[in-house]
Amino acid sequence: MSKTAEAVWQESQSLAESERLELAARILDSVRADGLDWALDDADFAAELDRRSADQDTGHSWADIRSELERDL
Structure with missing residues (x-):
């Protein structure tokens, strides 16, 4: 962070x-x-926040994360 x-x-x-x-x-x-x-009470949203937090710690860029999210949607 x-x-x-x-x-x-x-x-x-x-x-x-x-x-x-x-x-x-x-x-x-x-x-x-x-x-x-996403909604605050959405379990998938909470999981995504956790994943993003872990990804940030490993050095994934926002551009990479966003591309991955857009592919998954």
């Missing part, structure tokens, strides 16, 4: 649960704008 993303994460922990949920929804909406359509 980038330093900026880590800072956002740390800051988000001081928010009320309702504010964190609103923030998560807004972030999800920004992903939907890229053509993806």
